[in-house]
Structures are given as structure tokens and as C-alpha cells.
Amino acid sequence: MRWSRYFLYTSKEDPAEAEAPSHRLLLKAGFIKQVSAGIYEILPAGWRVIKKIENIVRKEMDRSGAQELLLTVLNPAELWKETGRWESYGNELFRLKDRNGREYCLGPTHEEEITDLVRKFVHSYRQLPLLLYQIQVKFRDEKRPRFGLIRGREFIMKDAYSFDADEFSAMMSYENMKFAYDRIFKKLRLDVIMAQASVGQIGGSQSHEFIAFTDYGEAKVGYCENCGYAGNTEIISLPKPDPQEEEEKPMEKVHTPNVRTIEELSRFLNVHPSKILKAVLYIVNAKDPVMVLIRGDRDIDENKLEAVLGTENFRLADDKEVKDLLGTEKGFIGIFNLPEGVKVLWDNSLYGVKNMVVALNEPDYHYVNANPGRDFNYGKFVDVAQVVEGDPCPQCKSPLKVRKGLELGHIFLLGTRYSDPMKAYFTDPEGKEKPIIMGCYGIGISRVMAAIVEQHHDEKGIKWPTPVAPFEVAILCLNPSDQELAQVSEKLYLEAQEKGLEVIYDDREESAGFKFADADLVGFPYRIVVGKKIKEGKVEIQKRATGERFDVSVEEAINRVKEMVEEDKK
RNA sequence: CGGGGUGUAGCUCAGGUGGUAGAGCGUCGGCUUUGGGAGCCGAAGGUCGGGGGUUCAAGUCCCCCCACCCCGACCA
Incomplete structure (x- = not known):
């Protein structure tokens, strides 16, 4: 891609409305554009990142035996009435009517719809277990959208649903997803902790959250360095302390x-x-x-x-x-x-x-x-006290650490919370009719993009990990009006494309400093600088994550970058 | 939903006590420049968030509404 033709527009000024680094940088570097509170357009560079995140998630879900499908955005109210959530979900549910006055909502999550779908096809234990997922836009009319993509009212989410014939099998599905999530967050280069969590609005019997440590999260995790316990602080119980030994004074x-x-x-x-x-x-x-x-x-x-x-x-x-x-x-x-x-x-x-x-x-x-x-x-x-640093670990009594984080994934063992009221039953080997045991598993895809920026940036801009970068390498032609530089840059650009690198070629008529600053801001993992060293037949390779830089011959340049990119993606 | 704040050019902002709107950056044209957000000359660009009121006169004062941001409570 030639930057001179690319729909990627950066800003020198910090956007006034943004405070969180991910919000500020994603706006400033031209990845997203706000349309209204909590609603953003994802621009071409941003969409490239989203698609990479989705594909990492997709690959691991498929590997876990999940099958992708696409449910609907517009859900009929009847389904939500079956489970009682039409009433209980509250104002966060976007509700609307069609021309005939029928009620719908914009799906904030899809337990009802998937259960409805599955009950229409699955009738026998022979069809279980089953694991389905989708990557879909979701809508929640949040009381307070915040921090750009971190909490939007419209956002992209991966949600998976498991269907099993018995408790044990359901537990296996749940464990299977835990492992998949662990692999996913490692591949996304996110520092994430798995914490016990409350089941909240979704319902069910047990649940875990996957929380990325960031300053702009809204989850608080208590974790124990001694025994490895981790939990959302809202579910960590605090016992009565030992009685104080002190002489009673007169009141x-x-x-x-x-x-x-x-x-x-x-x-x-x-x-x-x-x-x-x-x-x-x-x-x-x-x-x-x-x-x-x-x-x-x-x-x-x-x-x-x-x-x-x-x-x-x-x-x-x-x-x-x-x-x-x-x-x-x-x-x-x-x-x-x-x-x-x-x-x-x-x-x-x-x-x-x-x-x-x-x-x-x-x-x-x-x-x-x-x-x-x-x-x-x-x-x-x-027990209604907020958990603070130093409170006893519920498992081993050691002092807990407490940190803020951002909830990226949440998995629930639902049991029959949805299958029972919606009559999603199957016939077991004895001929008895039973409700399907369900689980559900979410990952906030657009929120993941924000979390990656939160964990990978510096004062100059974003430092995309190679597996999710919008482009793997940028070629900076420092002086496009110099024939020799332009020719070498063009040649490198073609070679990079031929060798399968995702490359952006900064051919804009801008000063050298401007291009360096833009490349730092947007955060390409590698750049090839075509400048005055061309007199010696050399260009410079720079690595954004570490700041390291070195000269190579024009002939070697693309292969060297290719090697480093392949290494990063392992 | 409670509390606080902000709306003026594409962006970031300035515009005592009312007198008919400015800067920097960006954009466009020209010249010069090219290893860390270059320089000079010229130009375009504004329903001052919206409505109502006070006034000879409102960006400025009063009332109502809207939008957005931040803190708190809630969700991926």
C-alpha cells in the first residue's frame, strides 16, 4: 500500500476528549473515528488489526472443535421473554419496533437465539457435545460508555456456546475453552490473568474472567503470589478477623x-x-x-x-x-x-x-x-467490605495483591439457565428427556485492540506486536523527489510484496522528521529507511518495539525483515 | 442514574465589564527544503452546539434543550 493513496490520517494534536492511552492513540493515529458516545467507525488500518485479532481467535476456536456461524443483530422479543430477560436485562437492552409494532432488540449477547437455534435441530444425545461460535457486532446501551473502544455501546465480540449431555461433559467443554483462551491471549501478546468471577446478568454456576492488567480497566483482581489464586475482588470473601486484645476504657x-x-x-x-x-x-x-x-x-x-x-x-x-x-x-x-x-x-x-x-x-x-x-x-x-491489597488470600491466607485490569474474556458454565425455560431438551440413551447443559464464552474483540495498545505503547505512539500489526513493515522514502531514493524505495516495495510481507510504502511528499514521527505513532513493528546511506548501497532497518536499528545492503533488506517478522509471529 | 466539566475554523485553543470573531497546526497555490513533526509568500475556510428571551446591539447576560468528556455505581 502506498501511503499517499491510503486512507490513514494522523493528527499532531492530542484529541481533547481522550484520556486513556488506547483511546488517545487509536484516534490520533487514525485507526478509529468517533460517531457518537461509545460508537466508533473502524478505519482501514484499524480494520486490518481487528481482522488479525479475529483470525487468531478464529484459529484457536476452530482448533478447539468449535464451529463458526453468524447469528442475527435483530432479535425478536419473544425469545427474550421466554427466559425473562426481556424484563430483567434493563435499560442496557436496545429495544425497537418494526412497522407492524413487533418488538425486537439489538443483540447484546446471544444465549436466547443460539438456544432457540439448537433446540430446533438437536434432539438426541448422539448430537452432543456441540460447540458453536460467532464473531458479531453487539449492542449494549451502556450507562456510561468510556475510554474509546474499552467500553463502547456498539462493539465486536466473539461469543461461543457449548452444549453437553451431562455435567461432566459440560465441565470438559469449559476446561477446553480455558485452554483455548490461554493460547489466544498469548498469541495476542497480552498479559492476562484468569480470575474467578461472579456470574452476574448472564447467570450460571461458575465463571472465570480473563483480565489484562491496565490502568484503565474497570475490573479489580485480587491475586496471590504464594498459591496462585486469582479472583475478581467482588467475589473474594473476607472472614472475621481475630478479636482485638485491648483493655476496655470507659465510654x-x-x-x-x-x-x-x-x-x-x-x-x-x-x-x-x-x-x-x-x-x-x-x-x-x-x-x-x-x-x-x-x-x-x-x-x-x-x-x-x-x-x-x-x-x-x-x-x-x-x-x-x-x-x-x-x-x-x-x-x-x-x-x-x-x-x-x-x-x-x-x-x-x-x-x-x-x-x-x-x-x-x-x-x-x-x-x-x-x-x-x-x-x-x-x-x-x-461480608460487604471491598477487598484491598494485603487482605488474606481465600485459599492460603497469604496477603493478596490487588490490581486494576480490563476484562477481555469471560466464560460461564451456564447449566440449564437457558435450556430449561426454553425447553432445549434432548433424549438420553435411556429414552429420557433432559435439558442440555450449556456454557458460554465471550471475548471482546474490539476491546482487545484497545488492550493491546494499553500494553504496547510509549510516549511516541503505538508499538503493535507483529501478529496484530496493520502492516508488518513500513518503507520510508525520506526524499521522494530524489530519483535514486525513489527508485530504490519502489524496488524494495515491490520485493516486499512479492515475498509476502504486509508493507506500507511512505511515498508522501513530507519531510523526513514528519515520516519518522508518523511511523512511530502508527506503530509499524519494522521500518526500512531509504535515505542518504544509499550512497553506500545501504538502508536502515528499525525495530519499533526495542528501538534497535542497523544498516543492511539494499539487496538484503527485505529478507532480513522477513526473517524477523516470521520469528515474531511464531 | 448521581456528581463535576466542556461545546468558537478540519484539529488544539484564545476571545475582562455586550459593539458584529482570532491564533497555531492542518488544507489549497507558489518558491525553497529533505535523517526526527522544516522555511517564506499568498489564499480559502465559522448557522460561535440548538431554541427562546433581555437589549439599539449577544460568542459574551438570562431560561430551556442537546451533545460530548471526566469521577462514582454497572457490562466483553
């Missing part, structure tokens, strides 16, 4: 005017935040007040709280509700003088504490040195 009421936050209180009374009993008032199902108590140095994980409450329909109480229910203000909510009807939950972190600072639902006052058993009584203990 006192102290004046704490206008001291509202844990931090202010800690400073005002000169006590560590862990000595403060934090109380947070939630309103559940729009009416029931629930007070959650937790140690002052900890925060509530609302995913865990959701599991405890059994509903996602809860929120923090507002100032008025606090006033009406407790007769106080935020900052002075506590366990003393609690009115009837306020349910109280104690986080495990408060077990065995001594000499605590506690609010009493009276503005501007706190008790100090309150002790359980003497001054107040414990109630129901629950």
Missing part, C-alpha cells in the same frame, strides 16, 4: 462539631480510622432502610452488598431520608438511638473491635471508647 460522649467524614473525625480525635465505626444508610427497594456498619478504614463493596440484599434495587439514603429516619445528618449516623424498622448489618471487619468511636444519631456528638457487649450489641454479620 465518653464528646463534642465533635461539624466533623462529618471519617478523615475529619480521625484527625479531630487523633484516632486511627480503623477505630471508628462507620455507618451507612441504604434504602432498599425504594422503602426499606438498611444500615450497614463497617470499620472506618474500609469501604463497602456494593457488589457484595447486592448479593447480601438479594436485589440490585438499593441506593444510598439522601439527606432528607437520613433526617426523617434518624433525626440526624450524614456524619453522625450511628447505632445508638436507632428507631424501629431500621435493619442493621455488621461487616465482618467489626468483629472483636475495642474502644470504638461511634456516632449516636445526634448531630455534633460522638461516643468514644464504645465496646461491643458492654455498650452495644452485635447483630447479623455479613
